[in-house]
Amino acid sequence: MRIVLLGAPGSGKGTQAKFLVEKHNIPHISTGDLLRGAIAAQTALGLAAKEVMDKGNLVSDDIVLGMLKERVTQEDAKNGFILDGFPRNLAQAEMLEALLKELDMALDHALLIEVNPDEVVERIAKRAEIEGRSDDTEEVVRNRLNVYKEQTAPVAEYYKNQNIVTEIMGTGTIEDVQERIEAALRF
Numbered sequence: 001m002r003i004v005l006l007g008a009p010g011s012g013k014g015t016q017a018k019f020l021v022e023k024h025n026i027p028h029i030s031t032g033d034l035l036r037g038a039i040a041a042q043t044a045l046g047l048a049a050k051e052v053m054d055k056g057n058l059v060s061d062d063i064v065l066g067m068l069k070e071r072v073t074q075e076d077a078k079n080g081f082i083l084d085g086f087p088r089n090l091a092q093a094e095m096l097e098a099l100l101k102e103l104d105m106a107l108d109h110a111l112l113i114e115v116n117p118d119e120v121v122e123r124i125a126k127r128a129e130i131e132g133r134s135d136d137t138e139e140v141v142r143n144r145l146n147v148y149k150e151q152t153a154p155v156a157e158y159y160k161n162q163n164i165v166t167e168i169m170g171t172g173t174i175e176d177v178q179e180r181i182e183a184a185l186r187f
Contacts, residue, residue, distance in 0.1 A: 001026060001080035001185065002105060004087070004096075006156050007113035008148045009141065010120040010127070011170045012177060016113065017082050019178050026080040027071075034067045035059060045070070061092055065099055073103065080108070089151045093158045110159035111181060113170040117145050 001024060005013040017028040038046030039053075045066045049059045064086065072081055087093040100106055115123075121141050128136035159165040166184035170177055 001109070002083075002100075002107045003080070003185075004083045004107055004110045004159070005113065006110055006152065006159075006165075007170060008115060008117070008120050008152075009144045010124040011113040011115045012123075012174070013084050013113060015174055016111075016177060016181060017084050019174075020082050020181070023182070024080065026082060027074075027076050028082045028084060029068070029071055029077070029086075030084050031064055031068070031086040034071055035064070038067055061095055064092075065095055068096070069099055069103070072100075072105070087155050090154050090158055093155045107159070107162075107164055109185060110156070110162075110165045111184060112156045112159075112165055112167045113177070114167055115170040117142075119171065120145060 003020065003026075005017055007013050020026070021028045035046075035049050035053075039050045040046070045063055049063050049067075052059050052063070068083075068086065071077065083096075087096050097107075121138055124136045124141045125138065127133070156165055168177065168180045168184060
């Protein structure tokens with residue numbers, strides 16, 4: 001089962017990814033974790049990413065896709081994976097589709113976790129308080145939500161056109177959301 005998790009920051013993607021990993025025994029692949037791991041391991045792609053990041057620039061999609069290609073072909077991902085944090089825009093979604101086609105793979109599900117923006121702000125404020133994060137101010141969160149709306153929301157439309165999107169209401173208890181996700185995955 002190959003899944004892409006979509007949703008605004010604070011929608012619960014990370015929480016639900018942990019549940020899916022345990023329930024389905026497939027790896028959670030976060031591009032941020034991939035980048036940090038490749039840099040720490042000093043792989044060729046990791047060194048290339050570090051050079052870009054040290055200059056304050058964003059890592060190119062080609063480097064990220066190279067890391068994804070390496071990761072999704074590892075043994076623990078042969079029965080599927082959960083992508084979180086990628087694709088973030090339409091171009092990345094198209095590149096991911098081409099990569100998976102090259103590997104004779106396809107996505108099975110794109111789960112779009114929907115949460116009201118005001119609730120997202122409230123959740124992130126609570127998380128910031130618990131974790132002592134000063135970067136999660138309301139202004140920063142609302143800006144991240146605008147970026148999401150402009151860049152990432154069109155990815156959901158892309159996957160809707162492929163008939164693999166399921167919209168999941170991300171409110172209620174964590175268990176409520178888990179049940180909705182499991183119901184969606186049965187189809």
